[in-house]
Amino acid sequence: MQPTEDLYQTVQAAAPELTPKLRGICQLIETDPVGFIRSTARELCNQLGTSEPTLIRFCQRFGYAGLADFRIDLALSLAQKPALTPFGVESNPVDRRAVNFSAKDTIGRKAVHLLEGDTSVLFDNGSSAERLAAHLGNLAPLVIMTRSLDVAQTVLSHKQHQVMLTGGNIRRETMSVTGRLVDTALSEMRFDTFVMGADSVDPETGISTFLEDEAHQNRAMIEASGRVIVLADKTKFSKPRLHRICAMDRISAIVTDLEPNHEIANRIRERGVRVISTQEDGVND
Known part of the structure; x- marks a missing residue:
């Protein structure tokens, strides 16, 4: 069986045919x-x-290699069913780090060169942003603000960068902060670059997520930045999610493991966005 868009419904429909275990x-x-x-x-x-x-x-049985990627898609499926999870559900951060780790790490290593010459960078939360943060050790000192406690810790380990947190309510499940204090902190600041991951990248719709507050916080971070770099492994080029973050015209570059001449990559380039593939040498498109 291949993975489906509505995993929760697929699992429930298959239950009668399964073994007791x-x-x-x-x-x-x-x-x-x-x-x-x-x-x-x-x-x-x-x-x-x-x-x-x-x-x-x-x-x-449902087309997944293991528990981590199964649960990520289950969380996405449940996000479309608020009656089942009225307080919302996010994928487990341990699962997100485990899935496509090598691809995300390679993307992060490729993207680090795009930050050369910057003095201030805003970082999203998420496993892709964490992998880029892990490769900042050879850059000149930067001022880095993030709402991710994990990204902050990773950047601090390099010792040369100044690290700031936006402030806000800590969301334990993702070790990130959210709320009005994020908007307040960003409203009086201007960063060279915002580095973000994505739940979905679509050439026509743009960048989207299944969580409303994530979309809001990301929009605020985009408004506080001169340019936006998106880190997206090939699994993220999927059907748009419920809440759009921004259109393609707000994105400066997407770093991905898609093949350089992949049909989706070419459609994104037609929108004026630079696409950098980990499968090509250098950082030029």
Whole structure:
């Protein structure tokens, strides 16, 4: 089976055909979807009375390599069903870091050269931004502001950069801050560059996300920046999500692992956006 747009519905529809062990996993997803996404694999195995290979086999039944990418798509599916998760649900940050780690790290290494000559950079939260932050050690000192506690810690490890947090309410699930204080902090500042990840990149629609407050915070960060660089592995070029962040004309460059002449990359270039592929030498398009 191939991954589907509405994973939650697909799982529930398949439940009657599954073995008792796999059906038990379906039932947990139905009764406690947030717990299924937030728990560790060991916690899930203890709760279900099953093994980790069984969990992986369940995910593979629906076209996924393992638990991490299955749960990311499950979170996206649940975001379209607010009645099931009235307080919202975000994918597990541990899962996000694990999925496509090598691609994200290569993208981050490729993108770091775009920051040469900058003096101030604004960083989004998320696993892609974290990987770029990990490669800032050879750059001249920068002033870096972020709303991600993980990005801040990573940048501090390089020792030469000044790090600021926007302030706001800490969202424990993502180790990032949100709320009106983010807007207040950004309203009086101007950065050379904003580095962001994306839930979805579409040549026509632009950049979008499934969370309303994430879209709002990202718009504020875009307005506070001279240019915008998007980090997006090839899985992010997908159907637009509910909340649009910005149109393509606001993006300066997209760094990706798409092939240089991929049809989507060419359509984005037609919109006037620079596309930099990790599969080509240098940073020129």
